[in-house]
Amino acid sequence: MMVVGLTGSIGMGKSTVSKMFADEGIPVFDADAEVHRLQGREGALVEAIEASFPGTTGQAGVDRGALAERVLAAPEALRQLEALIHPAVARAREAFLAKHAADPIVLLDIPLLFEKEGWRAVAKILVVSAPADVQRSRVLARPGMTAEKFAQILRQQLPDAEKRARADFVIDTAGSLDRTRDSVRRIAACLRAEATA
Structure with a gap:
């Protein structure tokens, strides 16, 4: 199995590109979607997050805006939150990889692929x-x-130029959706050729 990492800074269009790879038949693990599930109504992390950050949850689960306000400018609080989230996401990722062990390619959509050593x-x-x-x-x-808030988020992320320099493939999303989809199809074909070589 070839494990491929997909990443990109906030606002770059990563979620759209991730869906395009899924449309090409490549199984995708979406770390952000898993975090939303864990923090949503009856999510496995809601109780622990409320215990650590009182007042940041409600009937719908975690209030992501309130939680962000609490941790974005507080490095120790952010580390505390990550200590709750990262192991749970890692378990879900391992289950995904086990489920797709027979697939030639899987894609891990991970926003902080470089920042958290996932690369x-x-x-x-x-x-x-x-x-x-x-x-x-x-x-x-x-x-x-x-x-x-945008500036605070960017400070947590590796600069785009550094990410591009470390990439095997760069997908530019400044153009039309059709152009982006064409890029995804070309890359998917390259990955399949390599995975089956």
Whole structure:
């Protein structure tokens, strides 16, 4: 099995690209989606997060905005949250890999692939990227996002230029969806050829 890592900074279009790979028949583990599940209504981490960060959960699960306010500017609080989340996501990822052990290629969609050393566990790295002005306009259009919050998030992430330099493939999402889909199809074909060689 070839394990491929997909990453990209906030607002680069990684979720869209991830779905395109799934449409190409490549099994995808979406770390963000797993975190949402763990923090959602009756999620496995809701109780532990409330115990560590009182007032950040409700009937719908974790209030992600309230939790972000609590941890983004507080490194120790962020480490405490990550100590809850990362082991749970790792268990889900291992279950995914076991389930797809017979597949020639699987894709791990991991936002902090470089930052949390996940790149060491993959054979190929795909980086989703767009120019900084495109990224900024996408992110600031999100509900509840502010320039300050965006800046805090960027400080937690490896700069885009460094990610691109370390990638096996870069997927530029500044153009049309069709152009991005064509790039995904070409890369999927290259990966399949290598995986079956």
